[in-house]
Amino acid sequence: KRFINSNIVTQSSPTSSLNLAFLAFGSNIDDRFDYVKQALDLLDKNPDIKILDVSSIFESEPKYFVDQDPFMNGVVKINTRLPPSELLKVCKDIEYNQLKRVKEFDNGPRSIDLDIILYFDNNNQPVIMNESELIIPHPRMLERTFVLEPLVELIPPTLKHPITQQPILSYLNLIYSKKNEMDLLWKLIPLPTLASGKPRFLRFMNKISRDACRKTVSPTYLMGILNTTPDSFSDGKTNNYKNINKQLLKVHEFVQDSLTLHDNIIIDIGGCSTRPNSIQAPIEEEIDRTIELIHRIRQDTTLPQDKIILSIDTYRSIVAKKAIEAGVDIINDISGGTFDPDMFSVVSKYANIAYILSHIRGDINTMNKMSNYSNTSSLSSSSSKVKDNTMKEYLFDKKSSSHDFIKTIGYEMSKFYHEAIGVHKLRRWQIILDPGLGFAKNGQVNVQLIRQTHALKHYSRGNLQEFINFRNLPILLGPSRKKFIGHIIQEDDAKKRDFATGTVVSACIGFGADIVRIHNVRDNSQGIKMADALYKEF
Numbered sequence: 001k002r003f004i005n006s007n008i009v010t011q012s013s014p015t016s017s018l019n020l021a022f023l024a025f026g027s028n029i030d031d032r033f034d035y036v037k038q039a040l041d042l043l044d045k046n047p048d049i050k051i052l053d054v055s056s057i058f059e060s061e062p063k064y065f066v067d068q069d070p071f072m073n074g075v076v077k078i079n080t081r082l083p084p085s086e087l088l089k090v091c092k093d094i095e096y097n098q099l100k101r102v103k104e105f106d107n108g109p110r111s112i113d114l115d116i117i118l119y120f121d122n123n124n125q126p127v128i129m130n131e132s133e134l135i136i137p138h139p140r141m142l143e144r145t146f147v148l149e150p151l152v153e154l155i156p157p158t159l160k161h162p163i164t165q166q167p168i169l170s171y172l173n174l175i176y177s178k179k180n181e182m183d184l185l186w187k188l189i190p191l192p193t194l195a196s197g198k199p200r201f202l203r204f205m206n207k208i209s210r211d212a213c214r215k216t217v218s219p220t221y222l223m224g225i226l227n228t229t230p231d232s233f234s235d236g237k238t239n240n241y242k243n244i245n246k247q248l249l250k251v252h253e254f255v256q257d258s259l260t261l262h263d264n265i266i267i268d269i270g271g272c273s274t275r276p277n278s279i280q281a282p283i284e285e286e287i288d289r290t291i292e293l294i295h296r297i298r299q300d301t302t303l304p305q306d307k308i309i310l311s312i313d314t315y316r317s318i319v320a321k322k323a324i325e326a327g328v329d330i331i332n333d334i335s336g337g338t339f340d341p342d343m344f345s346v347v348s349k350y351a352n353i354a355y356i357l358s359h360i361r362g363d364i365n366t367m368n369k370m371s372n373y374s375n376t377s378s379l380s381s382s383s384s385k386v387k388d389n390t391m392k393e394y395l396f397d398k399k400s401s402s403h404d405f406i407k408t409i410g411y412e413m414s415k416f417y418h419e420a421i422g423v424h425k426l427r428r429w430q431i432i433l434d435p436g437l438g439f440a441k442n443g444q445v446n447v448q449l450i451r452q453t454h455a456l457k458h459y460s461r462g463n464l465q466e467f468i469n470f471r472n473l474p475i476l477l478g479p480s481r482k483k484f485i486g487h488i489i490q491e492d493d494a495k496k497r498d499f500a501t502g503t504v505v506s507a508c509i510g511f512g513a514d515i516v517r518i519h520n521v522r523d524n525s526q527g528i529k530m531a532d533a534l535y536k537e538f
């Protein structure tokens, strides 16, 4: 319902004076991310401009003049009343007056570059201009992966270049087919800067593999589970879960067990069990079990802080806020922002806090009764019937066998995504996706979901005005010790499912997972290393 309404709101009907434009941004001096954030804020503050969507953030090798630092690039989609020449003046004002760019020479280093790439008038017609100070579409866009890759996250795959009348996506695939390392991009997820002052990012690299599908080739991230709940400490002593020194010992153990084989480790701290039908700890109890621990970890100078990424597993916005203030980098919310109406407004205030957007149906007590995905094509299951291509869906990966199943999950996740990005203004660069194994899914559905990880990455729907896709969004899978494994190997004791979990983790990586969430760090650290060696041609 909301989706359709917002579509009408942003749909620039002929009478409205709203044009659509796509601007490419780039920076390769000093704190590049800070320049990007400032430029976006200045665009959004302009009364004649409204930011509709911002792409992922990428790092790219300098093109043309190579003897300079790598660039941070992306694309922003805006509504604007300004004609192209006035929009150009705003971009130049932001570059030179507001952000004090000093242009040394063409293609040289810059604090910020804002280029108009594409412009559509209020009848959705592309504008073509060829004047000395302004050429639209940008004359060099079709040779630049650092423009095309972020751009195709924001436009339907069928959108044609206004002059050549060829799909813009086809130019990107053509560049990639030449396999020039200089054209490859790192997808970055910005994280808070620690005392060391070094900028921190999660980094992912995708390549088009032999079967013409885009696959992640960079190392898988390992997320170790540090639950501080009564049922979480294996030694059975009741109050151990509250013993901070014991928890810190476990953090040191995780570090020792992972950093010999991996560059960093994500530690997911959970103070409130989210097992189906589990009793939910009161919020004060959840705070008591987690926030002091985060402080102590961040204050522990014997830990390699730059290699430790902290995540809090909570669906409560108050806990998330306190965890961010205590030094956490990632909010891991199994509810996709549906359990606490303030979650997205908290996360949207921190541009460099990552957010794991998970799929679920219902709540902890009802989700298990909502796990029927058979023969529901996503659109029929939604309230809005498909009338025009507004809700047209694409799956780039034609090979995915059960389209309907993954389209249903994809469609439902795209509604959470729209709520986060379209309504609450989180930025796409913050988002990690998690289809939620075991959450409103039982038995075989979980196995099918793991098999379809790749197809989920290619899910997209919508049109030029309102387009949602999951391209370049990392996917986290959390299969560790779960009931669907226990069911298949007939093992009721969760702690005896680690060997089978290793097998599943390897398969998750083979099917496209970028982050895996596991209990047994020591064994899975080796398993993940092996799976990367087997499945990722980095």
Ligand SMILES: Nc1nc2ncc(COP(=O)(O)O)nc2c(=O)[nH]1
Residues within 6 Å of the ligand: 025, 026, 027, 060, 061, 062, 063, 064, 065, 070, 071, 073, 106, 107, 108, 113, 115, 140, 146
């Ligand atoms: N990787 C990368 N290389 C670059 N080389 C030149 C220009 C100059 O672009 P312009 O012709 O639009 O000024 N911009 C970039 C950039 O943003 N990223």
Ligand SMILES: Nc1nc2ncc(COP(=O)(O)O)nc2c(=O)[nH]1
Residues within 6 Å of the ligand: 225, 227, 273, 274, 275, 313, 332, 333, 334, 356, 358, 434, 436, 437, 476, 477, 478, 479, 480, 481, 517
């Ligand atoms: N992102 C994410 N977080 C999670 N938190 C808890 C559980 C429940 O499992 P546990 O109680 O064994 O940790 N599973 C997930 C998951 O699959 N994904």
